[in-house]
Amino acid sequence: MSADQPPEAAQPPPTRRLRHLFDGDETNVYNSEFCNLCAGTPGPDLLRRCVDIFEEATAHRMAHERKDAFLFQYGATDGPWDFREELSRFLSKRYDDQVNEDDLVLTCGASHGLQLILNSFIEPDGVIFVEEVTYMIAIAVFREFSGMKIVSVPFSDTGVVASELERLAREEKAKRGDRSTGKPFWAVFYSIPVYHNPTGVCTSQEVGAEVVRVAQSLGFLVACDDVYNLLHYGAGAAPRRLHSLERSLAPPAGAAGPRRRHVVSNGSFSKILAPGVRVGWLEAPADLVQQLRTSGILRSGGGVNSYTAGVICSALQLGLLDKHLDHLVATFRGRMRALCDALEAALPAGCSLHPARPAGGYFVWLRLPPGLDAEAVQRHARDTRRVSAFPGALFSPASASSAHGPAAGSSHLRLAIAFHDEQRLAAAARDLCSAIAELIQQRGDVLV
Numbered sequence: 001m002s003a004d005q006p007p008e009a010a011q012p013p014p015t016r017r018l019r020h021l022f023d024g025d026e027t028n029v030y031n032s033e034f035c036n037l038c039a040g041t042p043g044p045d046l047l048r049r050c051v052d053i054f055e056e057a058t059a060h061r062m063a064h065e066r067k068d069a070f071l072f073q074y075g076a077t078d079g080p081w082d083f084r085e086e087l088s089r090f091l092s093k094r095y096d097d098q099v100n101e102d103d104l105v106l107t108c109g110a111s112h113g114l115q116l117i118l119n120s121f122i123e124p125d126g127v128i129f130v131e132e133v134t135y136m137i138a139i140a141v142f143r144e145f146s147g148m149k150i151v152s153v154p155f156s157d158t159g160v161v162a163s164e165l166e167r168l169a170r171e172e173k174a175k176r177g178d179r180s181t182g183k184p185f186w187a188v189f190y191s192i193p194v195y196h197n198p199t200g201v202c203t204s205q206e207v208g209a210e211v212v213r214v215a216q217s218l219g220f221l222v223a224c225d226d227v228y229n230l231l232h233y234g235a236g237a238a239p240r241r242l243h244s245l246e247r248s249l250a251p252p253a254g255a256a257g258p259r260r261r262h263v264v265s266n267g268s269f270s271k272i273l274a275p276g277v278r279v280g281w282l283e284a285p286a287d288l289v290q291q292l293r294t295s296g297i298l299r300s301g302g303g304v305n306s307y308t309a310g311v312i313c314s315a316l317q318l319g320l321l322d323k324h325l326d327h328l329v330a331t332f333r334g335r336m337r338a339l340c341d342a343l344e345a346a347l348p349a350g351c352s353l354h355p356a357r358p359a360g361g362y363f364v365w366l367r368l369p370p371g372l373d374a375e376a377v378q379r380h381a382r383d384t385r386r387v388s389a390f391p392g393a394l395f396s397p398a399s400a401s402s403a404h405g406p407a408a409g410s411s412h413l414r415l416a417i418a419f420h421d422e423q424r425l426a427a428a429a430r431d432l433c434s435a436i437a438e439l440i441q442q443r444g445d446v447l448v
């Protein structure tokens with residue numbers, strides 16, 4: 001480099017012309033020579049079905065729009081009423097639990113829902129409690145709220161450790177005292193109670209009830225990321241949402257008058273239709289819905305994604321989404337089985353599916369033997385077998401190991417089932433197992 005050239009950091013970044021999020025290097029999900037098990041998104045075989053769905057739904061919707069063209073007007077802040085009505089019907093049926101139209105607010109997906117929750121409901125210098133391992137990009141969202149403090153809470157095979165949540169929340173609340181700028185909550189607990197990302201864990205009803213009790217008694221919000229709830233592959237009903245659990249719990253002792261509600265459910269069409277549509281919903285108590293209805297940004301913009309919500313409304317009315325979701329559930333059930341069967345047949349001693357084979361969602365959490373670092377496994381599998389999965393420490397807010405020991409998740413890998421077909425998943429699982437076995441053999445200090 002000559003002296004008059006600007007240093008590299010000051011050079012303009014190279015032009016990026018990506019067609020989609022995963023259109024990156026040779027490990028990208030579309031490379032048939034490499035099996036990438038990182039992406040939590042439906043594959044092209046499933047997304048292709050959206051073409052017919054959207055063609056039919058758009059034609060149906062446009063036939064209505066010829067008269068008043070309401071869908072092309074600034075929308076209602078909480079979303080078109082017919083969309084919310086159809087969505088409440090669809091969700092009530094699929095959850096087997098009443099969802100009220102008036103509790104729903106249209107969003108651009110769960111990530112946007114999370115941003116609305118933090119902006120609108122939580123003190124700007126508030127606290128965000130998170131499960132010890134959690135959706136890694138939610139951690140990035142939280143870091144953008146630089147006035148807020150992130151506190152991670154131990155997590156178990158039945159959900160967060162509620163006694164620890166209570167202890168930490170008491171501690172943080174005592175530190176803050178009563179200061180407030182008038183937002184409804186001083187803190188939020190961000191949770192993924194059903195088919196957790198990355199572990200696949202479902203929060204038990206007992207733990208869920210404890211979480212709600214603690215939130216009520218210490219006055220914080222529980223923001224449930226409910227994006228995987230409808231992807232349930234087991235027999236019987238899907239696990240219940242905390243939002244519904246809260247409704248059925250007795251009021252706290254000594255409560256008088258109408259009870260304040262503390263749980264918001266954050267839903268999305270990304271995992272049950274297509275992430276590119278950028279449509280989701282918040283299901284929230286009346287006072288919080290009202291707060292969103294008066295939000296300056298939502299009012300100024302006339303809600304978000306009104307047009308797409310109108311087309312999805314037609315897809316719901318025509319029963320297209322029900323049919324699509326049935327197909328997704330059947331396909332993902334097969335993919336989950338194929339990956340887990342292949343892993344269970346080939347995993348070296350000391351490895352396990354932890355806590356167990358998930359009965360829904362997108363992810364399998366693979367536990368490695370003590371002493372075997374997940375990042376080393378990921379590199380070895382990538383370089384020698386052309387297969388890749390996310391190392392678990394990515395999902396920890398602490399991220400790197402510290403004086404307190406290794407980061408949560410550092411002896412786990414997260415494998416995603418949604419993108420590839422059964423044959424590729426099974427082959428990738430066998431390759432991954434052989435890479436792990438080889439590494440164990442090379443490293444004498446691994447305890448199996």
Ligand SMILES: Cc1ncc(COP(=O)(O)O)c(C=O)c1O
Nearest residue numbers: 040109110111135197225268270
């Ligand atoms: C737990 C969780 N929440 C939210 C999202 C993103 O949702 P959306 O596409 O609706 O913003 C993901 C995507 O991977 C996720 O796993």
